[in-house]
Amino acid sequence: VRAAGGARQTAEAAGEALTRLVAREAEPVGIEVFSVRPARVEYDPEVAGAMHRRSVAALDARDRAGALTSVVDSVEDTVTRLTMRGLVDLDAGERKVLVRDLTVAFCAGRRETIP
Numbered sequence: 001v002r003a004a005g006g007a008r009q010t011a012e013a014a015g016e017a018l019t020r021l022v023a024r025e026a027e028p029v030g031i032e033v034f035s036v037r038p039a040r041v042e043y044d045p046e047v048a049g050a051m052h053r054r055s056v057a058a059l060d061a062r063d064r065a066g067a068l069t070s071v072v073d074s075v076e077d078t079v080t081r082l083t084m085r086g087l088v089d090l091d092a093g094e095r096k097v098l099v100r101d102l103t104v105a106f107c108a109g110r111r112e113t114i115p
Helices: 007-029 046-084 091-114
Strands: none
Touching: 046 091
């Protein structure tokens, strides 16, 4: 039995539909059915698969955002420390190149450490 709506509404609608169906089938043999309740409600495999993929995608996006934040923080910290210690004296163009190169290096390093 298929019904639209949330899980609770789906279970209630399925129970009502099953009650009508079972009552109609049992009536000829003299059995009166008052209520049928589904013991378990599951999504169609296609819906369950889509929900799972969406959940995994959301987790992946959250992990990527966290990784990017970590990389950006590391790059910022590295450039700031190099500059404050007098190890580099960069103009705006050189700073952009250093930031780009460090970002690429840190991202590549993170990929190598992820199982």
